[in-house]
Amino acid sequence: MNGMKTTMLLAALTALFMALGYTLGGSGGAIIALLVAAGMNLFTFWNADRIVLSMHGAREVDAQSAPDFYNLVRELAQRAQLPMPRVYVIDQDAPNAFATGRNPENAAVAATTGLLSMLSREEVAGVMAHELGHVKNRDTLIMTMVATIAGAISMLANFGLFFRGGDHENGHGNIVASLLAVIVAPFAAMIVQMAISRTREYGADRAGAEISGNPQALASALAKISGRAQMIPNPVAERNPAAAQLYIVPTHVSELFSTHPATEKRIAALQDIAAEMGGPLLARPASASAPSPFSAPPRRRSALDPNGR
Template identity: 45%
Template sequence: MPQTQNKMRTFILFSVLLGIFLAVGSLWGTFGMLTALIFALLLNFASYWYSDKVVLAIYRAKIVSKKESPRLYRVVEKLANKAKLPMPKVAIMKSSNPNAFATGRNKENATVCATTGILDLLDNNELEAVFAHELGHINNRDILVSTISATLAGAIMILGRLAWFMSLGRNSRQGGNALGFLLTMFLAPVAAMIVQLAISRDREYGADIFGASLTKKPKYLISALTKISSAGSRHPMRLGNQASAHMFILNPFRAQRLAGLFSTHPPLAERVKRLEGLSL
């Protein structure tokens, strides 16, 4: 039931995002709408198709074998078999920030990555809980979901930027709907970003539910998240940037200080509350 409710919330958020795009696009006509959508799609397609290679390169993560990292490999292998998912590639990145992420365009081309910090910090049960969460992202196709939301939000922002440039022109105020023009410039891009971030937070809840259901031990995910949050605030990640923060199990850059509309992750307290309320 929680997983079904979570999917419904994501569907509603996507509907809102699509509604914003159609409302803004109607001011520009079909050609303007399609141009912005295609341009945004091209910008996001490469990052989606090569997501695993790009992200691993950015964070200097290395694909490891079972021999090189037997503990991590065994945990992922056990969970993948239990979830009936193809075995993803396993990677490790050097960072004192305790964290993990999953990437890849589909279940057959997925990679999970752990930082050296998380391997040092968590015990086996907690590590298993974290990677059950990461397999949840793979199972739920969250890379695809985030790409679609980024494409729609990007198209809206392109239209907003176009409106800004037009406002600099001599004829920007001749004809047309002045209120709609202002909404396109300012409010629509902000609204799109808020909805996109809400979708990102919703996918984190979904991965939490999947992970806890897979291990049947939500207390270990709660313990892991608490440890990661505490240690992460002392050791923020220096490599990378906020644009990729949504990929990690917890924000590695600001240690969950952003807990409102502009946060990529749900508040830790709310995640813990939902995990404690699960009936498994």
């Protein structure tokens, strides 16, 4: 069922891309749009992880350079019965995390130094279990592909503002139709993108709760980082808004245009999961002053820096 929904949503974005191409360039434009979409999907399939990790300037860590974080991810991957993913750290104050890769055998997970220094070990475990939930549910590839096509639709729409063409004899060059396509297409792409992201976040929250065995820790982590993630600038998301759907919490957006469900709703759902699992309900987030084993020591840039700077 999940695979069918994924196929339908991806097909909807591709069809929207073709329709925009047809409006701006007639049947030839539709064919070109189809070829471009197919090329982007193929390229993204093989390079999704490289695209996302390079975009964020992520650096890979291992058991020697970041033993606490790496071993935590390894423990969670074993619980989830997943292959060990590659582990990355992003030197960024905004607290966030994401997973990427075309399948569980080629997956990678990443967390920012801001997130690692802010949360307790249990909360970091909840967040990384959520990301492994995306891997287990095979969300990572489709999320990157959807972001790629949605970004291309916006780019093509902007291009159409300046170059409206097509077969005028058949009415394809109609300025009103072109303007309508340019205005509507990005919003339609955003709606499809939001639909695919919000559904998957709930699924990954549930999977993460089951992997970590501690839904309260994930709820506490979400409560801590959601506000900070929107207050602290995220240069990558500002340059590439389509990347926002990859993060565990949204950045700099209102709920109406967010690719994620409201954090309060996710926490409430995790409370229900905790009740199902027979655990105590979370009364309030864990103390923000609780020490993190991943915090940088005084006068050093990061305990996770493999060069020890």
